[in-house]
Amino acid sequence: MAHKILIVDDEKMLTELLSSHLQACGYETFVAEDAQQAISMLTTYPDLILLDISMPEMDGLELCKIIRNNVICPILFLTARITEQDKINGLQAGGDDYITKPFSLQELSARVAAHLRRDERSKCTPKIVSSQGFIVNLAERKIFYGETELNLSNREFDIVEFLMCHANQIFDKERIYEAVWGFHGEGDSNVIKEHIRKIRNKLTDATGKEYIETVWGMGYRWKK
Amino acid sequence: MAHKILIVDDEKMLTELLSSHLQACGYETFVAEDAQQAISMLTTYPDLILLDISMPEMDGLELCKIIRNNVICPILFLTARITEQDKINGLQAGGDDYITKPFSLQELSARVAAHLRRDERSKCTPKIVSSQGFIVNLAERKIFYGETELNLSNREFDIVEFLMCHANQIFDKERIYEAVWGFHGEGDSNVIKEHIRKIRNKLTDATGKEYIETVWGMGYRWKK
DNA sequence: CGATAAATTGACCGATTTTTGACTTTTAGA
DNA sequence: TCTAAAAGTCAAAAATCGGTCAATTTATCG
Secondary structure (H helix, E strand, O other), X not given: OOOEEEEEOOOHHHHHHHHHHXXXXXXXXXXXXXXXXXXXXXXXXXXXXXXXXXXXXXXXXXXXXXXXXXXXXXXXXXXXXXXXXXXXXXXXXXXXXXXXXXXXXXXXXXXXXXXHHHHHHHHHOOOEEEEOOEEEEOOOOEEEEOOXXXXXXXXXXXXXXXXXHOOOOOEOHHHHHHHHHOOXXXXXXXXXXXXXXXXXXXXXXXXXXXXXXXEOOOEEEEOO | OOOEEEEEOOOHHHHXXXXXXXXXXXXXXXXXXXXXXXXXXXXXXXXXXXXXXXXXXXXXXXXXHHHHOOOOOOEEEEEOOOOHHHHHHHHHOOOOEEEEOOOOHHHHHHXXXXXXXXXXXXOOOOOEXXXXXXXXXXXXXXXXXXXXXXXXXXXXXXXXXXXXXXXXOOEOHHXXXXXHHOOOOOOOOHHHHHHHHXXXXXXXXXXXXXXXXXXXXXXXXXXX
């Protein structure tokens, strides 16, 4: 399957040029001309994003942060000026690399390919973490307690992963929602309660122990 | 290094309250009472800005745009009313979030912390304070006297935190109510009296000493 | 398309916290 | 000493929060 590349830029000339070149290189391309479009196009789950941060109508860095909160793929900035401060700002906003204008199409596709390769490699390396008798396979998103698998659903896995990786810290429902869903939810949400219940059932079924503690009026935490 | 927060508001009462609470939370605060001051204080490079957009003497949104053009830190609006249009206007002007009045100090610092967290992953905010044999964990909102935990409820914790952080100062019930609840209460409220009683019981149970003194006709104070 | 699993929502219960109201005690000043 | 205001006490009502279940909506897969 071809890699998907999202191009965010308001200059039609440029986007068409990039788009056709990258398509010629075998990529699938999507174009967004403003922040609104860019955000809604994240649903295509691009493998890489080219983002022009020097667009007059919007703050590219701000947009970058929003994007970074929703996807993990590489974000490459297209920019005219480039100072040390720009670099720092951009990296803090979650960017991965800069391509300064003017650039050749060859250079562009080379950089794109390099980032996709690196991303692909890191995807291939299985990440396995173990703690408290659990074996967590982040790549396959599976959790074992000794020999027995826990069969968590996606959301359940996300919640467990988040709590486990921040053991002993207390998180209220709002924060868990933010961490797992990536955006704000309504304050008094039943969703978290229900997921916690399901998770607890599966945990105690497999281990016979309690791992998620409720701190009344504060939230939940993974005991360690 | 503590995070720097710039507070822009023309109500002295409120700015002092916010300032002292945020300082208690470990932040460094700066106060600007008008647009002129606010702009010149941008040279302190704040990590977050609290901006009251309902100030009579100036256009908060206009000011926000100016600020946004100069710094990239989160800008949180303090506002009484909040319509859908307000939100759009505010976000277009470069704001990041809204806190609608009335709000509790707890809510405020939670939102502030959330934005700072999202903005970067630096962990320089001090979360544990100790004094007079007490260990106050602001993150987990727990208080220990030596080894023994005090098991305060949330409101109780808020009151103790407020009094403790302003040791030896006298506050009447009105003032305590404002600080903890975030808005004005009726004058002769039993709520404070009752909470103080509960707190005193828990304090003497754990320590055998008296910490909260009543100053007759004036209020309460934390003895130090 | 339909079947199945997952995610979310709404309703309800019980525990805990918070607030209230009635009452008692203490205090300062006449 | 007496009194009115302020503070303290207690129990019970009200609000909040978390846990659970069933029902509904939403994704996923063949």
